[in-house]
Amino acid sequence: MVPVVLTFQATPTLQPSFIHHYNHTPTITINHHLLPSKTLNPSSLRFSRSLHFHKLSAYYSSSSTSASSSHTDYKKDVDSLYRRISPVGDWSESVVPILNHWIQEGRTVNKVQLQRIIRELRRYKRYKHALEVSEWMSDSMYLRLSLGDMAIRMDLIYKVHGIDQAVNYFNNIPEQKKDVEVYGALLYCYAEERSLEKAEDLMQEIRALGLLMETVSYNVMLNLYCKTGNFEKSKSLIHEMEEKGIKMDKVTYSILLTACSSSCDTKEIDSILQKIESDPELVLDWNIYITAAHTYIKVGCIDKASEMLEKSEGFILKCNKKNTGFDFLLTQYTNLGNKAEVWRVWELYKSIEKINNSGYIRMLPSLLKFDDVKGAEDVFRDWESSQLTYDFRIPNFLIGYYCRKGLMEKAEVLLDRAKNNGKPQPQTWYYFATGYVGCGQLPKAVEAMKRAISECRRGWKLPSTDILIACLEYIKNNCDVEEVKGFIRSLVAKEIISTDTEKEMLNYSGISKEDHDSKTSTEGDLIVLGEVCKT
Incomplete structure (x- = not known):
């Protein structure tokens, strides 16, 4: 196989110097910056996990969430348990009372139904609620967890509480119950953390135990090697798969396609596609062609990318469930810079499927990337009249756009309207802080930033530190020292900044530091402090 090469670009350094210590996680999903892209610059596109890495986590849900072949469409049941849980969009609100009330009404729920609810919640990235259902399933209903259930719970614990608690859960599983699926779930957690050494050690432990590894474990490691630039190790892993007769699947090929995109070697991409299409055991679908299109876009082969999207659309139209395929198609035509095709796909989508929130979540930022605010506002009005569950991420797209453009009055009007139906997210207040800073309304920016900090979950990653710096600068210059210390304490209490960054901010x-430590950071520091100090 021709070796693949990835290039990674460092994130530009921000000032002042304490920004080096900021707890920032690099973006690794499809870029949806809401500014129009005039030209395609393949070197500026980042490695994306969204086209294939979601399939890796799906491995850990397939075995336990499809346990029954008799499928009951619980989501269509007007009074189903899932329909009671589904509207709870606020991550801080527990779904356990809903589960308990269901039982108190004398209703029943079986393990397969709970597994399906967990699957749906994971699908919509509602990991905290999915974890609550998983824990309730065993702790309140006393249902025995399968190995697949344990693997899924470990993944959810990692997503909600972090790697340390996931490892602790793994260590508490009896050794005789740890099979390759359970080990694989921990391997996936290490891969998500990019903990290469720990992942390699665990992989070696799996080999030493004589557990029969399947393609999924190799895919996790292969993806990790590609993300960390260890291309020689990725070639060795492919060689090991070939020696052991482990078949490459669609995820393997997707990883290889994504990995070779930065080499600009179109012959290698063509070669991988030829292997995919000639593999008699591989069932082709829309996803593999979406990945191929994304790869061609990144190397600047627009015509070949368009050809791949046409093939993908053909497979999507043959699917029973077309929504996810159309969602990805919208994104790739946006990345291609083809606004006309985005609109064509949207109209086709509407004509043959009921569009869910996920479709609007793809379409709105796509239009705003083209600066088509009128089109975006029309689509938003369609969503408002659709009677779908109110997902505040959808008005957030327009609010964020208005704030970036300095249209603060429009943003405020939309916020007032949206608050009648849902609860603003921390990101909403961050957008307002951004807009107010841009318009020179620093007191309002500080209040919006305080609101974002107060309402965010612990460990929230700010999209940019520039606004945080601007707010700190204003407080430092216009407020008393207690106000400054309170602001910094709130950041520490919510684990938004590291201790090193705290020291830098104080300096x-x-x-x-001694004066600051005279009052320990507590939950009380998270309260929004009313009116900001006056100049």
């Missing part, structure tokens, strides 16, 4: 603000 920057002219406050000694």
